[in-house]
Amino acid sequence: MSSANKNDRRVKRTRSALCQALIKLSLEKRYDSITVQEILEEANVGRSTFYAHYLNKDQLLLSGMPEKISEYITIEKDTIIPSVKGLFEHMQMAYPFFKALMGTDGAKVGLSRGRELIHEQLLEKLESMENNSFALSVPVQVAAEFLVGALLSLMRWWLDNRMPYTPAEMNEMFQKLAKQGIVVKIP
Amino acid sequence: MSSANKNDRRVKRTRSALCQALIKLSLEKRYDSITVQEILEEANVGRSTFYAHYLNKDQLLLSGMPEKISEYITIEKDTIIPSVKGLFEHMQMAYPFFKALMGTDGAKVGLSRGRELIHEQLLEKLESMENNSFALSVPVQVAAEFLVGALLSLMRWWLDNRMPYTPAEMNEMFQKLAKQGIVVKIP
DNA sequence: TTATATACTGAACATGTTGTTCGATAAAAT
DNA sequence: ATTTTATCGAACAACATGTTCAGTATATAA
Secondary structure, X not given: OOOOXXXXXXXXXXXXXXXXXXXXXXXHOOHHHOOHHHHHHXXXXXXXXXXXXXXXXXXXXXXXXXXXXXXXXXXXXXXXXXXXXXXXXXXXHOHHHHHHHHXXXXXXXXXHHHHHHHHHHHHHHHHHHHOOOXXXXXXXXXXXXXXXXXXXXXXXHHHHXXXXXXXXXXXXXXXXXXXXXXXXXXX | OOOOOOOOHHHHHHHHHHHHHHHHHHHHOOHHHOOHHHHHHHHOOOHHHHHXXXXXXXXXXXXXXXXXXXXXXXXXXXXXXXXXXXXXXXHHHOHHHHHHHHOOXXXXXXXXXXXXXXXHHHHHHHHHHHOOOEEEOOOHHHHHHHHHHHHHHHHHHHHHOOOOOOXXXXXXXXXXXXXXXXXXXXX
């Protein structure tokens, strides 16, 4: 694969067209049910050209994924739990892509990779947190799994429901849930 | 499909063989990569017979899934968050099946259905909770998504890591995380 | 602008999977 | 023993995947 002179206009044009086509299609139907054939037709690209660039459909999707989620999950001054405001903002900006990637009918491979990235990042933050006058209520591994699952779930729900809250609100709620739990005693 | 005299010995034998074969295979390789052909060979069942019983591979898997998770997520006397001890116990008993269903390399359709069932159940419990001198810190929908994701994530992690804690311990940790959050201040 | 390099096309191909059909056979139920 | 029906197994069409190759179009660089 990989003809790969990334600066050649034709290469950029082809890759872009394929990526756009996949995203467009994935907003119309289940990711699993999308065939390479359909992508080719939508993008007006030849079959052999596709395989000159990507190994398969999944690799095409992953090629559009940022390498580091780190930049979007940050620790802010007076918070204990990492902030995910930047993450939701980024999702908002690239909504169709993330919908394709992690929506209910999205790509398993996308969710899987996303989970890895977020897990990595969150685990690091949690571990650094432990040296900071705070202790976890359960083993780090368990806390990390709990949080990753919860966060991914919220992300997905937010995408599926057309982003019903602002990124700031989502972050606030995530903070509250993670830090204080889901329940508040009535005074 | 559906020859469907469920009492016929042959039917029971065939269905059982197919189900066992799928589970066995899914412990050896990724669910996605398992073909009907392989299942047939493993189960020693004819191709046409398979399609007489199930629409496809996914339906075969789902046929082994309990209709109601309700029985395994219960509300106990002095807890606020529903208990998931029974759920983990049930997973322990049917470990290979649940590994196939929801392990990292498990079936997307299985996870998806599992999510629906647990979501339903958890939402109901949360709503009934609200009438009971407790309030949620965020909208019910958000809390439910958060909890479902977190729980599924823990379940999957627990299966992937060969059940490193007892069901009672998993329940305790889930309770703590959900009720009080992940962090505890050092005294 | 011309020359060269190379990305793209499109069709053909082998391979593998899916789901269906049907007559023959085996094994249940009665 | 007879009837009913589940299973077999082979053949089939439809479709998707990934590869190959000669011809064409189009960047880039001189």
